[in-house]
Amino acid sequence: MIKKFLTIKDKEAKYVTVSLNNNFKENSVDDKFWIYCKGCNKHIFKKEIEDNWSVCPKCSTHYKLKARNRVDLLIDKGSFFEFHFNIKHQDIINFPGYLDKLTFYKEKTKEEEAVICGYGTVNEIKSVICVMNPEFMMGSMGSIVGDKITYSIEYAYDNDLPIIICSASGGARMQEGIISLMQMAKTSQALSRMEEKGLPYISILTDPTTGGVSASFAMLGDIIMSEPNTLIGFAGKRVIEQTINQKLPEGFQSSEFLLENGFIDMIVNRKEMKNILHRLLTMHNLPNTQRQ
Structure with a gap:
């Protein structure tokens, strides 16, 4: 031709x-x-x-949304209070070039780490929120990310508040070795306490949610929602196929496939996410959720 x-x-x-x-x-x-x-x-x-919140106005294709913009999307204007935990980075296993890479991403993103944590109101309902930032080392979960999310969960528990976690990550941070894998257990254990008080945890999966994050807190939500066409999985398709020696179905790591097979509860258009969150939080009728 x-x-x-x-x-x-x-x-x-x-x-x-x-x-x-x-x-x-x-x-x-x-x-x-x-x-x-x-x-x-x-x-x-x-x-x-x-x-249009990084959504195509003609066909509703969702593009990646910056972490700060996602906070603005979900939390009422002027109500967000960010947690600033006094945590310092450490090169725990003396990984070559790790501290230089951290400095590079801090300067590039103007953020201290790969997650933003705080509390605010969702249509006047007070909630704790954590938003992962894939622009900072692919949203990888190291010890500080694990600490910030765990402290946020504990704040929600102590103050009888719901928690919302928006995941976007390549998984555990390899530069911290086994320490990064320990964050899976730490965050999961903290979330288990929320059930003691009947406090809801809503997990929002955004593109991509993979590795140790998807294998821990991302899939532990009382309600798990996702944006359309989100990549969700643990290992890559090629690795899985080589391991099990089988051909995988088309699109098996998409949010649509996971919804069809019962792994998530709903797929929500980004522009409707805040209203859906508000409806879900209203259903729980929690005592301390109103603006203070």
Whole structure:
């Protein structure tokens, strides 16, 4: 098949090549302003998607949302109080270059770690919230991430509040070895105490939720919800296929597949997430959830 191309002159007197073949998806304009939506294959102005909580306004394809923006999405404006725990990083197993990498990601993301924790109100219902940040070392869970999430759970327990955890992670942080794996047990044990008081834990799975995070607190929610087309799993598809020597079904690590097979409770469009959270929290009628 012969591909047809047309050379034109743009406004800045630069020549660009535009394909006359509809299957050719190369951008002919500045990628800073326009993208081809991976869902509907439409040429979309980036600002439209950003202003729509990183959701395509034409086909509702969900793109990754920054952690701070997710806090703004779920928590009432002006009500968020962030926990600032006095925890210092340590190179526990003397992993080469680890402290330099931490410094790099702190400067790049302007965050101290891969999770943001605090409390605020969801349509006036006071709740504790933790939001993982995949831009900080792929949201990996080291000792400080485990500590911050555990302390947040304990705050919710002590103050009779529900907790919401938004997961987005590549799993345990390899630079901390066995210490990072211990965070799975620590966070899970802390969550088990919530049941003593009947305090709800709502887990929100976002793209991607994998590894030690999916194998611990992410899948322990009283209610587990996910965004559409979210990658959820433990190991990669190729690793699993090589281990069990079987071909896996198409899309088996997608939120849609997990919902169909009973691993999660619901898939919720990002723009509806806050209202759904409010309805779920209202059903529990907790004593200390109103704004103080």
